[in-house]
Amino acid sequence: MLEHSHPDVQRSLRLGVAGPVGTGKSSLIALLCRELGTELSLGVITNDIYTDEDARFLRSAGVLAPERIRAVETGACPHTAIRDDVSQNLLAVEDLEQDFTPVDVVLVESGGDNLTATFSPALVDAQFFVLDVAGGGDVARKGGPGIAGADVLIVNKTDLAPYVGVDVEQMVRDASAAREGRTVIALSRTDPTSIARVRTWVLDTLAEFRSGALRPRDPGPMAPHAHADGTVHTHADDSVHPHGDAGRGHEH
Numbered sequence: 264m265l266e267h268s269h270p271d272v273q274r275s276l277r278l279g280v281a282g283p284v285g286t287g288k289s290s291l292i293a294l295l296c297r298e299l300g301t302e303l304s305l306g307v308i309t310n311d312i313y314t315d316e317d318a319r320f321l322r323s324a325g326v327l328a329p330e331r332i333r334a335v336e337t338g339a340c341p342h343t344a345i346r347d348d349v350s351q352n353l354l355a356v357e358d359l360e361q362d363f364t365p366v367d368v369v370l371v372e373s374g375g376d377n378l379t380a381t382f383s384p385a386l387v388d389a390q391f392f393v394l395d396v397a398g399g400g401d402v403a404r405k406g407g408p409g410i411a412g413a414d415v416l417i418v419n420k421t422d423l424a425p426y427v428g429v430d431v432e433q434m435v436r437d438a439s440a441a442r443e444g445r446t447v448i449a450l451s452r453t454d455p456t457s458i459a460r461v462r463t464w465v466l467d468t469l470a471e472f473r474s475g476a477l478r479p480r481d482p483g484p485m486a487p488h489a490h491a492d493g494t495v496h497t498h499a500d501d502s503v504h505p506h507g508d509a510g511r512g513h514e515h
């Protein structure tokens with residue numbers, strides 16, 4: 264039984280990491296654990312549809328004690344668990360906070376395959392959205408709630424830009440324009456300066472959180488999208504979310 268209001272349990276800064284498949288969400292989390300794990304008490308929650316694959320990847324990366332990495336298996340509609348009904352994730356975060364108190368930061372990785380997945384501000388205090396240059400230079404211009412409204416947009420794998428013909432500076436300019444100036448960080452695991460920027464952003468956000476000045480902002484619900492079987496799923500009205508049969512998708 265969770266003791267949500269236990270006076271000895273510190274409330275962590277909760278950071279979401281969303282973005283399309285393969286853009287480097289798990290890698291970003293591993294990098295942050297490596298960069299911050301000695302000075303901060305960290306926890307990680309992964310969301311996968313049917314497996315705990317991302318949690319296993321992170322445990323095997325050896326960047327954080329394995330018991331601080333927990334998997335939520337979300338079932339058929341993974342973005343629901345970070346957006347509409349966040350209870351599974353909230354319980355997992357609170358369990359970590361209780362088991363390892365004091366926890367400074369919990370990183371929550373989204374599952375799913377959609378460009379527009381966003382976290383509810385009821386679950387996270389701030390959120391990353393991760394794109395990579397291999398997805399093409401145009402993707403940042405296309406917008407969407409995560410690209411436009413997440414607290415930080417990561418343009419990842421910049422070391423690959425010459426091979427995929429992407430102008431990183433232009434991609435960052437396009438992204439900044441789509442985001443009305445909100446933070447965009449061009450990142451590569453081979454570029455220490457870019458890694459330092461992400462690290463500094465987390466530490467600054469933690470300081471803001473501790474001062475009481477951090478106000479979670481909602482990037483907005485994800486756009487309507489089609490599932491592999493062709494059913495359409497919209498989160499436009501977050502208050503209504505009937506759950507269909509697993510794997511079939513559903514419509515509001």
Ligand SMILES: Nc1nc2c(ncn2[C@@H]2O[C@H](COP(=O)(O)OP(=O)(O)OP(=O)(O)O)[C@@H](O)[C@H]2O)c(=O)[nH]1
Nearest residue numbers: 283284285286287288289290317420423451452453
């Ligand atoms: N070249 C290069 N590859 C990277 C970088 N960061 C991550 N990758 C690679 O990109 C691939 C996908 O990275 P993941 O971290 O698994 O991506 P993800 O977004 O968590 O993927 P899913 O969990 O499947 O959605 C892996 O092969 C990583 O090694 C980078 O900075 N440069």
